[in-house]
Amino acid sequence: MTDQELDDELRSLDHVAEERGAAALDTIRAAVQRMRDDGDFNRLMWALPPLARSYALCEKFEEAEAAANEALAHFRVNGSVRGQALALNALGVVAVRRGVPSRALEVAGEAVVLARAAEDPVLQVRIANTLGIVLNDIGRLTEAVQIFEEGLRAARGFQGEAVVLRLRSNLSLALGRWALKEHDERVPEAIWRPRAERAIELMRPTLQTWREQQKWNEICNALDHLAVSHIVLGDLAAAHASLDEAESLMDESAAHSMVFFSCARARAHLHAGEPQLALQALERGHAAADSRGGHMHMDELFRLKSLAHEARGQWQDAYFAHKRFHELRARLVLDRAEQQASALAVALNTERALRQVTEERDRAERAHREARNDQLTGLANRRRFDEFLAGVLPRASVEHPVSLVLVDLDHFKSINDRYRHLAGDAALRWVAKHLQAQCRQTDLPARLGGDEFALVLSAPLAVAHQVCTRLRVAVGQRAADLPADVTIRLSAGIAEASAPCDAVHLFKRADEALFAAKAAGRDAVRDDHPDPRCE
Secondary structure: OOHHHOOHHHHHHHHHHHHHHHHHHHHHHHHHHHHHHHOOHHHHHHHHHHHHHHHHHOOOHHHHHHHHHHHHHHHHHHOOHHHHHHHHHHHHHHHHHHOOHHHHHHHHHHHHHHHHHHOOHHHHHHHHHHHHHHHHHOOOHHHHHHHHHHHHHHOOOOOOOHHHHHHHHHHHHHHHHHHHHHHHOOOOHHHHHHHHHHHHHHHHHHHHHHHHHOOHHHHHHHHHHHHHHHHHOOOHHHHHHHHHHHHHHOOOOOHHHHHHHHHHHHHHHHHOOOHHHHHHHHHHHHHHHHHHOOOOOHHHHHHHHHHHHHHOOOHHHHHHHHHHHHHHHHHHHHHHHHHHHHHHHHHHHHHHHHHHHHHHHHHHHHHHHHHHEOOOOOOEOHHHHHHHHHHHHHHOOOOOOEEEEEEEEOOHHHHHHHHHHHHHHHHHHHHHHHHHHOOOOOOEEEEEEOOEEEEEEOOOHHHHHHHHHHHHHHHOOOOOOOOOOOOOOEEEEEEEEOOOOOHHHHHHHHHHHHHHHHHOOOOOEEEOOOOHHHO
């Protein structure tokens, strides 16, 4: 099964995993088990990445990795670029949910390169979400915005899809956090304010769509994201309102979400001059992280703790919190160095894999062209001509007639006999060049063999006759690659189909018209008489 041949069930499984996430697990698991029982392993491989994603969202990480790795091994063997990207993205989701950013960056970085090569915009958007989330979480905000923006550009044709709505929400968060960082660093307001305002602009319609669809988990995350931009713009009432609603919808077992929420809430309290409330919010986030083993955003949590203790005059507590912040930030720097080294290795491996895929694709395309094109002239060969003619004739009508032109070079044998085959080949290429020049995109010029050529024109007989007249004049001009005393002449026969008709019958009519042109002394064009069977 090729990437283009995925059936409706596989597309449906992929869609339900994207739309329903963890809630889709039982549906996808049942379909995968049925495929295993039926021995349908080719289709099974395409069902495994959606299964892995659903497992990851249910925090069944071992099962998720097993499913994604099984699919990845299969796709690497059969060379499917899209399949590899899909499986790697599933592994990226697992790493994100596990809170292992270095692993998430490694696999998502490879996946995004493969998705670009596969020219699959939907997959590009998905992987942009995964990679951008990790970059955002570890504070690489500029890069996160860049990858989200790239995904948004790829999504122009399907803006209402769930994956695009998530991407808009994630881009909104990255822009809000970037604006907040610049605000804290005392960057001029003219730089950070537009980012915060665009973040809100992106989020509002997305949030409205999710409210209409009653997507509570997405609404909760979106409200968190929206609160960040309200905080940086100083609209603390709106920030707290967003956070209050988010808290009412939140699954507190999700440590990653709770730490981020606690930091946003604490930040709003600090802006309002309420350090004690900020500390209470941060303690909730710390407790959630300790209970679930999460560590995303923990550097920010300790930084805010330090600010809150400092605002209360608790200098020793502020010092210890600040020290812990720097320890975590130092670890992030080391992690980043490891990630960069890993990314370099991934880039080299990916480049090598893509080069092999490209070479194989080029070989396949070259073989395909050679099977359907004449190697000497570059025109369509007899096989492609027969396929094209059989494809256009069923659509022939009075309003859209099809004309078939058969062309023979006059006295071509004498050119070969006198000047040898190199001159003969040059003569054939000369005629092919002018045949091609007379055609539009809807027409097909072909070399049938020897000195026999054909034109299939989406035009009536009168137009085809004009084309042949121009062709006779053009080929009769002096050709630089031919001896000075050689002038190319040709004879042509034309038949028109103004209704669906048999290709063999139309060819016979055009051939009879060509015979009439030769019988009339050559260097001529003859039209076939209308046939009631093609009226």
